[in-house]
Amino acid sequence: MTGRLVRLLAAAVVVAVVAQVLLQSVFATVRHPVALGVANTTGDAELVRSWHRRLLAQGTLEEMVATELVDLLWIAALAAVAVLATALAARLLAPHDPWGASVLRRSAPWTALAPGLDLLENALSLAMLADPLGFPAWLAAAHASVSRAKLAAVVAVAVGVPAFALARRVLVVPAGGSPRGSAAQLPAGRTGGQPEYARYEGCPPARPARSWIHRYPRRTSGGNH
Numbered sequence: 001m002t003g004r005l006v007r008l009l010a011a012a013v014v015v016a017v018v019a020q021v022l023l024q025s026v027f028a029t030v031r032h033p034v035a036l037g038v039a040n041t042t043g044d045a046e047l048v049r050s051w052h053r054r055l056l057a058q059g060t061l062e063e064m065v066a067t068e069l070v071d072l073l074w075i076a077a078l079a080a081v082a083v084l085a086t087a088l089a090a091r092l093l094a095p096h097d098p099w100g101a102s103v104l105r106r107s108a109p110w111t112a113l114a115p116g117l118d119l120l121e122n123a124l125s126l127a128m129l130a131d132p133l134g135f136p137a138w139l140a141a142a143h144a145s146v147s148r149a150k151l152a153a154v155v156a157v158a159v160g161v162p163a164f165a166l167a168r169r170v171l172v173v174p175a176g177g178s179p180r181g182s183a184a185q186l187p188a189g190r191t192g193g194q195p196e197y198a199r200y201e202g203c204p205p206a207r208p209a210r211s212w213i214h215r216y217p218r219r220t221s222g223g224n225h
Helices: 002-028 036-040 045-058 061-093 098-130 137-172 196-200
Strands: none
Touching: 002 061, 036 137, 045 061, 045 098, 045 137, 061 098, 061 137, 098 137
């Protein structure tokens, strides 16, 4: 199962890289006045319309539409990478920390939130491009807000999932190897040499060792020879 997850994740990463390269290549043909990230986070409707006006003059508005469509491939690949990476982290953590692995498994679908916001951002952008000079101002504001929320979600997933998995791995399994609180880590008891883990695990008390005096009692005078 782990090997299958690794192969799927590797394939998703390759598709994501190809999609991003293709996306940037298509956007380069647009000759947009600003970078794609700046265009996505700008909520000033008049400024966005001025950019559209320039694209119309250049005859590259259709390339901008193509950019938004190619972005759909990037969105799908990004969602796959996020979900598969979280599932793989849960799988690797499970033998050491079942609770932490369960948290990661339950949160895996939520890691697709960022790609979902990216999809909504694309829909708003295409709506503006459908009426490049007459779209309502609220569309530009909504587009910029969704774009910022998407970036925040990307950072939260990219930092949060590895940080949680690493923290649980370090806290639950120290560098020595055995889980904290396991029998191998607990000290011996104070009475009778009984190990602490024996009492924790319901084992009977350890029988004290008998010395040679008990095994061979001293003979007294008058005894049989």
